[in-house]
Amino acid sequence: MIGAGFMGAAHSQGWRVAPRFFELSATPEMALLVGRDQEKTDSAAEKWGWAETSIDWREAIARDDIDIVDIVTPGDSHAEIAIAALEAGKHVLCEKPLANTPEEARAMADAAARAAARGVYAMVGFTYRRVPAATLARDLVAAGRIGQVRQVRAAYLQDWLADENGPLTWRLQKDRAGSGALGDIGAHAIDLAQYVTGTDIASVSGTLETIVAERPLPVADGAAHGLSAAASAERGVVTVDDLALFTARFGAGPHGSGFLGSFEASRFSTGRKNALRIEVSGSTGAISFDLENLNELQIFDATAPAEEQGFTRVLVTEPVHPYIAAWWPAGHMLGYEHGFSHQARDFVEAVAAGVQPTPSFADGLKVQQVLAAVEASAGADSAWRAV
Amino acid sequence: MIGAGFMGAAHSQGWRVAPRFFELSATPEMALLVGRDQEKTDSAAEKWGWAETSIDWREAIARDDIDIVDIVTPGDSHAEIAIAALEAGKHVLCEKPLANTPEEARAMADAAARAAARGVYAMVGFTYRRVPAATLARDLVAAGRIGQVRQVRAAYLQDWLADENGPLTWRLQKDRAGSGALGDIGAHAIDLAQYVTGTDIASVSGTLETIVAERPLPVADGAAHGLSAAASAERGVVTVDDLALFTARFGAGPHGSGFLGSFEASRFSTGRKNALRIEVSGSTGAISFDLENLNELQIFDATAPAEEQGFTRVLVTEPVHPYIAAWWPAGHMLGYEHGFSHQARDFVEAVAAGVQPTPSFADGLKVQQVLAAVEASAGADSAWRAV
Amino acid sequence: MIGAGFMGAAHSQGWRVAPRFFELSATPEMALLVGRDQEKTDSAAEKWGWAETSIDWREAIARDDIDIVDIVTPGDSHAEIAIAALEAGKHVLCEKPLANTPEEARAMADAAARAAARGVYAMVGFTYRRVPAATLARDLVAAGRIGQVRQVRAAYLQDWLADENGPLTWRLQKDRAGSGALGDIGAHAIDLAQYVTGTDIASVSGTLETIVAERPLPVADGAAHGLSAAASAERGVVTVDDLALFTARFGAGPHGSGFLGSFEASRFSTGRKNALRIEVSGSTGAISFDLENLNELQIFDATAPAEEQGFTRVLVTEPVHPYIAAWWPAGHMLGYEHGFSHQARDFVEAVAAGVQPTPSFADGLKVQQVLAAVEASAGADSAWRAV
Amino acid sequence: MIGAGFMGAAHSQGWRVAPRFFELSATPEMALLVGRDQEKTDSAAEKWGWAETSIDWREAIARDDIDIVDIVTPGDSHAEIAIAALEAGKHVLCEKPLANTPEEARAMADAAARAAARGVYAMVGFTYRRVPAATLARDLVAAGRIGQVRQVRAAYLQDWLADENGPLTWRLQKDRAGSGALGDIGAHAIDLAQYVTGTDIASVSGTLETIVAERPLPVADGAAHGLSAAASAERGVVTVDDLALFTARFGAGPHGSGFLGSFEASRFSTGRKNALRIEVSGSTGAISFDLENLNELQIFDATAPAEEQGFTRVLVTEPVHPYIAAWWPAGHMLGYEHGFSHQARDFVEAVAAGVQPTPSFADGLKVQQVLAAVEASAGADSAWRAV
Secondary structure (H helix, E strand, C coil): CECCCHHHHHHHHHHHHHHHHCCCCCCCCCCEEECCCHHHHHHHHHHHCCCEEECCHHHHHHCCCCCEEEECCCHHHHHHHHHHHHHCCCEEEEECCCCCCHHHHHHHHHHHHHHHHCCCCEEEECHHHHCHHHHHHHHHHHCCCCCCEEEEEEEEECCCCCCCCCCCCHHHCHHHHCCCHHHHHHHHHHHHHHHHHCCCEEEEEEEEECCCCEEEEECCCCCCCCCCCCEEEEEEECCCCCEEEEEEEECCCCCCCCCEEEEEEECCCCCCCCEEEEEEEECCEEEEEEHHHCCEEEEEECCCCHHHCCEEEEECCCCCCCCHHHCCCCCCCCCCCHHHHHHHHHHHHHHHHCCCCCCCHHHHHHHHHHHHHHHHHHCCCCCCEEC | CECCCHHHHHHHHHHHHHHHHCCCCCCCCCCEEECCCHHHHHHHHHHHCCCEEECCHHHHHHCCCCCEEEECCCHHHHHHHHHHHHHCCCEEEEECCCCCCHHHHHHHHHHHHHHHHCCCCEEEECHHHHCHHHHHHHHHHHCCCCCCEEEEEEEEECCCCCCCCCCCCHHHCHHHHCCCHHHHHHHHHHHHHHHHHCCCEEEEEEEEECCCCEEEEECCCCCCCCCCCCEEEEEEECCCCCEEEEEEEECCCCCCCCCEEEEEEECCCCCCCCEEEEEEEECCEEEEEEHHHCCEEEEEECCCCHHHCCEEEEECCCCCCCCHHHCCCCCCCCCCCHHHHHHHHHHHHHHHHCCCCCCCHHHHHHHHHHHHHHHHHHCCCCCCEEC | CECCCHHHHHHHHHHHHHHHHCCCCCCCCCCEEECCCHHHHHHHHHHHCCCEEECCHHHHHHCCCCCEEEECCCHHHHHHHHHHHHHCCCEEEEECCCCCCHHHHHHHHHHHHHHHHCCCCEEEECHHHHCHHHHHHHHHHHCCCCCCEEEEEEEEECCCCCCCCCCCCHHHCHHHHCCCHHHHHHHHHHHHHHHHHCCCEEEEEEEEECCCCEEEEECCCCCCCCCCCCEEEEEEECCCCCEEEEEEEECCCCCCCCCEEEEEEECCCCCCCCEEEEEEEECCEEEEEEHHHCCEEEEEECCCCHHHCCEEEEECCCCCCCCHHHCCCCCCCCCCCHHHHHHHHHHHHHHHHCCCCCCCHHHHHHHHHHHHHHHHHHCCCCCCEEC | CECCCHHHHHHHHHHHHHHHHCCCCCCCCCCEEECCCHHHHHHHHHHHCCCEEECCHHHHHHCCCCCEEEECCCHHHHHHHHHHHHHCCCEEEEECCCCCCHHHHHHHHHHHHHHHHCCCCEEEECHHHHCHHHHHHHHHHHCCCCCCEEEEEEEEECCCCCCCCCCCCHHHCHHHHCCCHHHHHHHHHHHHHHHHHCCCEEEEEEEEECCCCEEEEECCCCCCCCCCCCEEEEEEECCCCCEEEEEEEECCCCCCCCCEEEEEEECCCCCCCCEEEEEEEECCEEEEEEHHHCCEEEEEECCCCHHHCCEEEEECCCCCCCCHHHCCCCCCCCCCCHHHHHHHHHHHHHHHHCCCCCCCHHHHHHHHHHHHHHHHHHCCCCCCEEC
C-alpha cells in the first residue's frame, strides 16, 4: 500500500478484516507500507499491521512477491504510481479521485485498458458503492423495480467549513487538493448516481462558489485528513470551491435516457455531517438513500395497493441483502469501514477470477470528466457543457 | 350541547365544519349551548356559533325541536344528563370517559340499549378512532392484512406534569377528575387497542403511580382544560395517578385470541407532547401509529419480498383513505380537530340510517371496566384481575 | 369571494373558522360568492356557507356593503378583477400566482400601491407562510438565531404526473395554466425562501423540462383542481414544464447577502405527495422544514454543547408558537387548512389596523419576476439572468 | 478464548481490531482458541486468526503464557470455567448472561471478588453499554443533564419467531438456553437501564408468555447462533418464553429513587429486527436510544427556550463523543461490532491499570437476580417480587 494517511487506515482495515468474514479465493497479505517519512511510516505499519515499510514506492513495484498495489496517496501522484504498477504487472486499487486532471485520468484509464488485455486489473475506490444499501439500490433499479428513471437528486452535504474561523488546511488549497467540495465529495455523488442508475452523465450546467474566501492559516497542518488544524492569526485565500451546484442531463441508459439530475456538494450545510444522499424517481417507484442512515434504504413502490403506498424504510441488514450474510445475524448494523472490506473482497475475487473489477479506471475517468465539465460550465456563466 | 369547556370548542368545530365537506343526510343546526355560568355561556355561544344559550341542561331535554344532545361536561354529570336525554328520545353523543364509575357507565349503557330498541341512539366520543390513520389501521387488521395478532403495545405519553412546580389543577384531584392519567388518556389507548384489534381486553395486571405527590395550589383554576394555571405558595396533595402501567390479556377475537398487550399512560414522559401510540404485531405484518405523526401510518408487510421488507410510512392523505376524499387533494394534511367532523358525520349518518353508531355506550362501558380492573389490580399488588 | 373551485373551499373554511378561534377586530361575513355557472355557484355557496351568489364579479365590486374581495379564480383573470376592486375601494386578497405574466403582476402591484395610499390594502395568498412551523422558521432567522445565511435548499415535490398515462388536464396546458410545475408549486418554494431568509432573489440559472411530452386527452376535465380526470384514447401535447431546476443568487439581506440557493419544483418525484421543503444553512445554525411534516420544524444549533448538537425536531404545537395559542392545548396537530384561517385573521387585522398586510402585491410581483427570469434563463442555455 | 460460535467471531473481531485503533497499554495476542470439535475449532481459528487451538478449556487455564480468558460458551458452562480461570490468576471476560442460574452467578461474583483482592479482574460482556450513543446517554444522565429520573421505558424487540413454522432451535429449549426472550435479550434491556440511570432495580411485577407453543423440530441445528435451521415434519414443545413484559421499581440512585420502569422483551415484534430501546424521562430532560439507529441519541432539553424544545437527533459520530476519536473523521458511522473493540480496549486498560473493569460479575449477578425475580413474579400471578 502506497500512502499512510487517513485513507490508509481505512484500506488497512479492509485488507485485515475481509478475509476474516468472507471466503476469499486468495488471502491477501499485508506486505509493505510505503510512506514519505520513515518514522511515521514505521509507526503506521505497526499500528495497522503491515510487515515491512519503505519510503520509496518504486520498491513496491520492483518486488516480485507483491501482486497488488493499493494507492492511497493524494491525487497528484496517482497517475505516475498507478501506471508504473500496471506496467510492472501489478493489479492496482487506486483511491478516488482517479487523478487531479482529466489528462492524467485518461492516461491511467489507457494504461488500465492495456494491462487488462494482459490479465492485469485496475479498480478505483468509490467505496460507497459497496455500502449494502447503495448496492441494493443499484440492484433494484437494474432489475426494473422502479421502472423508467424520471429524475435524480444527489447531494453530498457536510458542514466542517461552517465556522468561518476554521483554518485554511491543504484541502482548501487548489494546488494541493486539486478541487474543493466538487472533486472531493461531489465526485462520490456523481459516481453513485451513475452507478445506481446504470447511466452516464452526458452534459452539465453548474455553479461553483467559495462562501468564505479567507481563513486563518493553520499553525501546522498536522491533521492527516486535512479537516482540522490549529489556526494562526494570519489569513490566507481559499482557492477551491466549498459549494458546488449543478444540473446534469444523463445519456442513454437501460432504464431511461436523457433524464435530469440535480447535484449539490456542500461543506457549509450546517448540521449535516456526512449526508451523501441520492433519490431516484422512476415511473413505478423510487429509491432514496442517505449515508447518515447507512444501514437503511427507502423504497417507494407505486404498484402497491393505493392505500398502503409510502416509502418503506428497509433495514439493509438481512442475510438476503448484499454482503450481509458474511457478517452478523439479521438486524446488526454495519459501519463506514465495512465498505472497505467489501471493496477488498470484490477486488480480490475479480482478480482471482480474471475479470475486470468495477469501478474501473474508465469509470473513474468518467467521473473526472463530469467534474471538468462542471468547472467549464461554471466558468461559462453556467452554460451547458458536454461531458 | 351541554358543556362549554375545551371539548366544547372541539365539538362545535365538528358540528360547524362537517356539513361543509361531507354530504350529510341531515344538516345539524347548532341550536342551544348549555353552560353553568350565563355570561360565560353567552360568550362561548357567540364565539362558537350557537343560536341560543341556557344554564339548565334540562331545557335542552325539554325542547321538542332538539333531536341531538351532545354532552361535553365533566364525567361526573354524564350519567344523569345522558340517561334523561335518551329517555326523552334524544340521540346522545357523550364525550369520554363515559362516566366516572363503572356503575354509572353501566346504567348509561343500559339506558342506551333500551333507547336503541326505540330507534334512539347513543355514542361515546372516542374521537381518535376517526383519525384516518387509526381507521386505516383498524381496516387493515380487520381485513386480515397482518394475520393473527400476536401482541399489542399501546401508550399515551404526555409531559405536562414534568415540572414538579406545576400547579395542582382540578385534573389532579380525584373528587373532580375521577381518575388521573389512567382514566384521562389511558382510556384512549384502551379504546384504540380494542378498536384496532377488534378484540376486548379480558384481564389486566397493573400499577398506578403518583410521581409528584404534592404541588402548589393554583391561584385560580381558570384554564378550561385544567392543564395549566398560576401557582400559589401553598401546596396540596395530588390524589390521582400520573403514571399508569399495565399488562392486558385480550379475549377472543376475529384475528387472534388471548394475546398480550402492554399499556402505558404517562404525564411525565418528558418531551412527549401528545403521543398516543399503538403497535399491533401480527403473524404476517404489523401496523404502528403515533398521534404525533397524525397523518401517518406505519405498515410492515412480512409477505413482501425479503429484501424489500420494512416499515412503510404511509401518508394517510390520499382519496382512497378513510374520510380523506371529502377534504383536500392528495397530500394535504389534516389536524386534530378533523376527527370531530368525522365523528359528527358518522353520528348523523348512523342516526339518519337508523343504525347504532359506534363506539356505543356499551363500548364506553367496556373501557370503564378495564379502567376499574386496572385500579383493582393496582390495589392488589398487581395481581391479575378479570375485566 | 370570486371563484368557486378547490381554492374556494379552502378560503371559505378560512373565513368561516378564523373568527371562531381568533379575537378579530372585525368579524367577516360571507356575503357573496361569484362563480361562472349559476347552478354550480349556488350549490357551492350552500355547501360553503355564502349568503348570496352571482355570476358577475362586477356585482361584488359594485356593492357598497362589500369591503373585502377575495379572488380565487385562475391566474389569467386576477389582474382585471383585482385592479377593479382596488380602484373601487375594496380590500383585496388574491390567490397566488399573482398573475400569469409579469406585466399583469406589475399593473396589480402598481394598483395596490396606489390603493394603499388611500388606506385600501391588497395581499397575495402565499398561505404556506402561515403554517406555524414556517412562520417560526422566519422568526428564528430574523432573530439571528442561525447567524449569517450561507445557503438555501428549497423544493416542492409532488408525484401526480408520475403515471405517464395520467390525462392531459388543464394544468398541463400553457394557455390555461400559464405555467407548469415552476409557476404552480415552484412559486411557493420561491416565496417561502424569500420570506424565511428575508432576502430577495437577484438572479437565476435554470432548466425547465417536460418529462412526459404527450398524454391522453381527458374525457371531461371535471376535477376542479385539475389534478385528475378520466382519460380518453386520443393524445395531446403537454405544453408546460413538469420539472424545474434552478440555482438562485440572493441579493442583499439582513442576515447575509449574495448566498446561493438551489430550487426544484417537480411533479415527478415518485412517492413525494406534497413535499414543500426548505433548509436554510447559517453560520451558527440551520432550520429545515417539510410540509409533509406540517407541524414540525427541524432546528440545528451550532452553538450548543458539541456533544449534544443535532437537528431538533420541534413540534410546533405549543402555545408559545405562532398562531397556536388560539387553537388547542399543547401537542394537538394542525392541518393544511389552518393556514387559511391564519391568513384571514392576519388580513382582517392588518386592514382593521390600517397597515399593509404581507405578502403584498409587490411581494407577489417579485415571485413572478423570479419565475420569468427562470424561464428566460432556461431559454438561454441556462445562462444567468437577473430578476 | 473459550467458545467458537457466533459470539466468538464478534469477540475475535474486538481483539483483532482494538489495538489497530486505540493506544493500548498492552497489546493482546490471540493465542489459543478452545472449542468442542477439533476440526471446527481449527477452522474457526484459521478464519478468525487464533494461533493455536484446543478442545479442552483446562489447557487455557494451565498455560502460564495466557493472562486473559475470554468465555463465549453457552451460559451453563460459564461458572465452572470462569471460577477456575480466576482461581488460576487469569483475568476473565465472560459473555452475558453471567450464568443460567442466580446460584451460579453468585458463585462467580464471589470468585471475582476474591480474585479482585489479588489484582485479578473479571468483567461480563454487556457490550451494548459501549455503543457510543448508549455511553453518551449514561454520561448525560450521570451529569444531571436530565435532572431527576421520573420513569424509564426499555425494550428489546425482535421478530425472528414471528413465523410460527420457524424451527424449534436450541434457543427455544429451556434445558439448553436457560431462558427465552427474557434472559437472552431482556437481560440487555435490564443492564442498559441500570447502567444509564446508575440505579439498580429493586422489585418487579412481570408476565412471561410463550406465544407459539409448538414448532417443527429442526432437521439439524446447524446454525451456530440458534436463530434458524431447516425444519422437519415432526413438532416439539417450546419450553421458554418468547415474550416478557414487566414493570420494575428502581431503588435508590444518584438522580432519583423509587421510579418505575416498563420493560419488554419480544421475539414476536413483527418488523422490529434488533430494536434495543431505552427512554429515560427526567425532570429537566430526556434521552431516547434505539439500537436500530445505532449511531444516534435523541436528547430532549426541557430547559431550552420553549419555542425550540424538541428531541434532538444527535449523530454520535463526533470526536467529542465516547470512543469516536479513535476511529474515523466526524460523521462516519460505526457498526455493531465496534462495541467489541471498545470492550476489549476498556478491559485491557482496566486490567493494565489494576482497577476493576465494569460491568463486573457483581453487575452481571444483579441482572440475573432481576431475571429470577421476574420469573418468580410471573409464577405468582404477577405479584411484586423483590430482587
